[in-house]
Amino acid sequence: MKTQEKKVIILWKLFKATFLLSAFTFGGGFVIVSLFKKKFVEEFKWLDEDEMLDITAIAQSSPGPIPINASVILGYRMAGILGSLTAILGTALPPMIIISVISHFYTQFRSNRIIAIALQVMRAGVAAVIFDVVINLGKNVMKARRMLYILLMIGAFVAAVVFDVSAMLIILGCLFVGIADLLINLKRTKKEGQV
Amino acid sequence: MPLLLKLFFSFIQVGLFSVGGGYAAIPLIQNQIVYTHHLMTLEEFTDLITIAEMTPGPISINSATFVGTRLAGIPGAVLCTIGCILPSFCICLVLGYFYYKYRSFSGVQTVLSALRPAVVALIASAGLSILLLGLFQAEKSAVVLSDFRVVEFVLFLGALFILRKYKASAISIIFGTGVVGTIIYLITGAPL
Numbered sequence: 001m002k003t004q005e006k007k008v009i010i011l012w013k014l015f016k017a018t019f020l021l022s023a024f025t026f027g028g029g030f031v032i033v034s035l036f037k038k039k040f041v042e043e044f045k046w047l048d049e050d051e052m053l054d055i056t057a058i059a060q061s062s063p064g065p066i067p068i069n070a071s072v073i074l075g076y077r078m079a080g081i082l083g084s085l086t087a088i089l090g091t092a093l094p095p096m097i098i099i100s101v102i103s104h105f106y107t108q109f110r111s112n113r114i115i116a117i118a119l120q121v122m123r124a125g126v127a128a129v130i131f132d133v134v135i136n137l138g139k140n141v142m143k144a145r146r147m148l149y150i151l152l153m154i155g156a157f158v159a160a161v162v163f164d165v166s167a168m169l170i171i172l173g174c175l176f177v178g179i180a181d182l183l184i185n186l187k188r189t190k191k192e193g194q195v
Numbered sequence: 196m197p198l199l200l201k202l203f204f205s206f207i208q209v210g211l212f213s214v215g216g217g218y219a220a221i222p223l224i225q226n227q228i229v230y231t232h233h234l235m236t237l238e239e240f241t242d243l244i245t246i247a248e249m250t251p252g253p254i255s256i257n258s259a260t261f262v263g264t265r266l267a268g269i270p271g272a273v274l275c276t277i278g279c280i281l282p283s284f285c286i287c288l289v290l291g292y293f294y295y296k297y298r299s300f301s302g303v304q305t306v307l308s309a310l311r312p313a314v315v316a317l318i319a320s321a322g323l324s325i326l327l328l329g330l331f332q333a334e335k336s337a338v339v340l341s342d343f344r345v346v347e348f349v350l351f352l353g354a355l356f357i358l359r360k361y362k363a364s365a366i367s368i369i370f371g372t373g374v375v376g377t378i379i380y381l382i383t384g385a386p387l
Binding site: 021022026029095119123152182 | 246
């Protein structure tokens with residue numbers, strides 16, 4: 001009984017959080033992922049930071065909308081398939097409600113000055129939230145004190161910003177670096193084992 | 196094929212073949228809705244993209260709801276959205292299952308560790324794009340320095356300061372900048 005009660009609480013918290021975050025997410029998939037990180041890692045402490053980054057990498061590399069992909073895995077982690085469905089519902093409902101309302105009077109919406117101003121200035125807030133999350137994440141990459149990871153971070157940033165390399169390709173590239181790193185490690189431990 | 200079913204299968208394809216998020220889905224939706232099934236004119240579709248970009252939420256969900264509502268009311272909106280989500284749900288559930296099954300293996304950890312710095316960089320790059328949109332109202336390739344917007348810059352710095360110092364919640368920050376910024380623009384009457 002008690003565990004069931006706990007599960008209901010988790011599902012409700014999951015729904016509430018994904019619903020609210022999704023309602024305020026302007027911009028692409030990485031925006032909502034940084035909001036997820038702030039909520040589920042920093043506030044709820046449900047996941048650790050590495051886990052959230054892994055989920056982001058998987059969500060980015062899978063077909064479909066990134067926020068939905070991330071919700072599926074996040075929900076699954078918290079409460080199995082039911083959790084997945086709950087998180088999807090929370091993420092998908094706000095845009096559905098907003099769009100079905102707007103689709104009836106979208107010409108008025110598009111030309112409304114106050115809405116245009118609010119949408120423009122909110123970008124400053126969204127950018128601030130992302131930078132806040134990035135500062136925390138970047139600090140931890142630096143703290144690991146491994147040159148390879150710092151170089152990967154800088155390289156990936158330059159590739160994305162300066163050369164417009166797609167996120168998919170960047171993740172794939174780093175995946176290969178990771179596999180190479182693993183193979184080198186294995187070889188080294190094998191050698192040490194023989195000595 | 197009945198309209199609802201056609202819509203449903205169209206959006207399953209959109210969900211299945213749009214890899215890499217938002218903007219990757221636009222040509223796919225255009226192809227399905229405008230060219231293959233002639234459910235919308237190109238002009239309507241352009242309106243749809245404008246609105247999808249102005250409103251919160253993933254572009255493909257926004258488009259699914261918009262197309263569904265306009266062509267078949269609420270049932271259409273629900274069915275299109277489910278179609279768009281269904282591939283994600285199946286694929287990510289499987290990936291999530293394997294991730295949690297194998298993630299504690301040290302070899303898997305080594306490989307994942309190389310991905311994480313890249314994800315941090317990609318989030319930073321998304322943040323930079325939004326910041327430039329906020330400060331210059333332009334994509335990074337089209338930034339004109341004289342378009343610099345002081346109000347948004349001050350809002351950004353203020354919001355970042357509050358976030359770092361008081362650990363404010365994301366939603367209160369985004370909502371707060373929206374309210375404060377709108378009031379400033381309305382009082383000063385500055386052009387947008």
